Amino acid sequence: MINQTTQVAVQSKLPRIGPSIFSVMSELAAEHKAINLSQGFPNFPASKELIDLVGTYMDKGFNQYAPAAGVPELREILADKIEKSYNRKVNHNTEITITAGATQAIFTTIISLIKEGDEVMVFEPAYDSYIPSIKMAGGMPIKVALTGPDYKIPWAEVKNKISFKTRMIILNTPHNPTGTIIDEEDIKQLKIITEGNDIIILSDEVYEHAVFDDQKHISILQTSLFDRCVSIYSFGKVLHTTGWKIGYCVAPEYLMNEFRKVHQFNVFAVNTPIQHAIADYYKKEENYLSVSPFYQQKRDYFLELLKDSKFEFIPSSGTYFQLLKYSEISDLPDEEFAKMLTIEHKVASIPISVFYTDKFDAKVLRFCFAKTNETLEKAAERLCKI
Ligand SMILES: Cc1ncc(COP(=O)(O)O)c(C=O)c1O
Structure with a gap:
C-alpha cells in the first residue's frame, strides 16, 4: 500500500506545450x-566591475528583501535614463517596477490586464512566452504573420483583425527573431488603430541597446502612445547577464497599479544586491x-x-x-x-x-x-x- 501512488486528475492549462x-x-x-x-545568450563574461559591485553590496549586507517596486536608487537612475534617451519624464515611485527578467514582466502584464475572452494581437514570428501567457490569462491570441525578407507589420491586416474584443497589441522592437525594428510609419499606424478605443500596447523593448547602422531605437516611451503602454526591458540583454534574470517595466500609474497588485503576490521583490550594483553601474551611461x-x-x-x-x-x-x-x-x-x-x-x-x-x-x-x-x-x- 505504501508504494502505491494515485495520480489525481489534472486539467492542463497548457495541454499542447512541450519542451521549448x-x-x-x-x-x-x-x-x-x-x-x-x-x-x-553571450558566451563571454560580464563586466568585472559590475560583478565586483554585486559582491560589494553583498558584503555591505544588502541581502534582505528589496521594496516590491524595486530598489529606489535603481528606479531613480532608470527614470533619469528614460528622460535622457526618450525624452519622457516618468515617476520612479509610481511608474517603474523592477522585475525578475522581462519574461516575468510580460507574464505579469498579461495576467493583470487580460481577462477571459479578451483578444490580444501578436505578430509572428513571436517570442515564445507571449501566446502561453495570453492563454493562461484566458485571453485569445490573434496572430498576424510577418514574412520575409523585410518582416514589416502588415497594417491593413492588423486593421481587419481588430475587433471590439481586442484588448492588447504586443509589439517587439528590435524584433526577435527577425532583427527588424519599427519606424515612424509603424508608430503612426499604431496611433490610428488605437485611437478612441481601449487597446493597451505591451512594448517588448529588451534589445533597445542593440540597434545598428546609425538607426535609432524608437521606444513607445517617446511617443504619445505612452498613456496606453507597458514597456518592458531586460538587464540581461544589456549587461551580458541573462542568468541574473532581472529587468523592469515602465507604465503610467493606473496601469502600473494593476501590474503591481499581481507582482506582489507572484514575485514580491527582486534580488537586492544586484539591483544596487546595477544602479551604480548605470551611473556611467557608457556602460549601456x-x-x-x-x-x-x-x-x-x-x-x-x-x-x-x-x-x-x-x-x-x-x-x-x-x-x-x-x-x-x-x-x-x-x-x-x-x-x-x-x-x-x-x-x-x-x-x-x-x-x-x-x-x-x-x-x-x-x-x-x-x-x-x-x-x-x-x-x-x-x-x-x-
Ligand atoms: C523578445 C524577448 N523578450 C523577452 C525576453 C526575455 O528576457 P529575460 O531573459 O529578461 O526574461 C527575451 C529573451 O530572449 C526576448 O528575446
Whole structure:
C-alpha cells in the first residue's frame, strides 16, 4: 500500500506545450559537441566591475528583501535614463517596477490586464512566452504573420483583425527573431488603430541597446502612445547577464497599479544586491550606450566571415540575432535542416518556423552572434563548407 501512488486528475492549462525548441537545440548541441548559436545568450563574461559591485553590496549586507517596486536608487537612475534617451519624464515611485527578467514582466502584464475572452494581437514570428501567457490569462491570441525578407507589420491586416474584443497589441522592437525594428510609419499606424478605443500596447523593448547602422531605437516611451503602454526591458540583454534574470517595466500609474497588485503576490521583490550594483553601474551611461556598437561589430564580423557561404542574408538591424536563408543549399524543412546542421556540421541554430503557430517555413534559421570572435570564426568556417 505504501508504494502505491494515485495520480489525481489534472486539467492542463497548457495541454499542447512541450519542451521549448531552445532546450531541444541546446541539448542536441551539447550531445553532438556542436557550437551553440541557438539560444540567445553571450558566451563571454560580464563586466568585472559590475560583478565586483554585486559582491560589494553583498558584503555591505544588502541581502534582505528589496521594496516590491524595486530598489529606489535603481528606479531613480532608470527614470533619469528614460528622460535622457526618450525624452519622457516618468515617476520612479509610481511608474517603474523592477522585475525578475522581462519574461516575468510580460507574464505579469498579461495576467493583470487580460481577462477571459479578451483578444490580444501578436505578430509572428513571436517570442515564445507571449501566446502561453495570453492563454493562461484566458485571453485569445490573434496572430498576424510577418514574412520575409523585410518582416514589416502588415497594417491593413492588423486593421481587419481588430475587433471590439481586442484588448492588447504586443509589439517587439528590435524584433526577435527577425532583427527588424519599427519606424515612424509603424508608430503612426499604431496611433490610428488605437485611437478612441481601449487597446493597451505591451512594448517588448529588451534589445533597445542593440540597434545598428546609425538607426535609432524608437521606444513607445517617446511617443504619445505612452498613456496606453507597458514597456518592458531586460538587464540581461544589456549587461551580458541573462542568468541574473532581472529587468523592469515602465507604465503610467493606473496601469502600473494593476501590474503591481499581481507582482506582489507572484514575485514580491527582486534580488537586492544586484539591483544596487546595477544602479551604480548605470551611473556611467557608457556602460549601456556602448552595447549597440559592440554588437554591431559582432554582427559585421559574423557576416563578413559568411560572405562566401551559400547562405543568404539581410543584415540584422537590431537584437543579437542574424537570420540566414538556406534555400540555395537544401529543400529540407527548417527543423530538420537545423537538426542536420547541428549533428553533421556541428553548428546549432533555431529554425524560424517554431516562432509561428502554423509552423510557416521559409527555410530560414536564426543564429545568435553574441559570442566570442573565436566562436564566430569556428562556426562560420563550418557554415562556409556547406
Ligand atoms: C523578445 C524577448 N523578450 C523577452 C525576453 C526575455 O528576457 P529575460 O531573459 O529578461 O526574461 C527575451 C529573451 O530572449 C526576448 O528575446
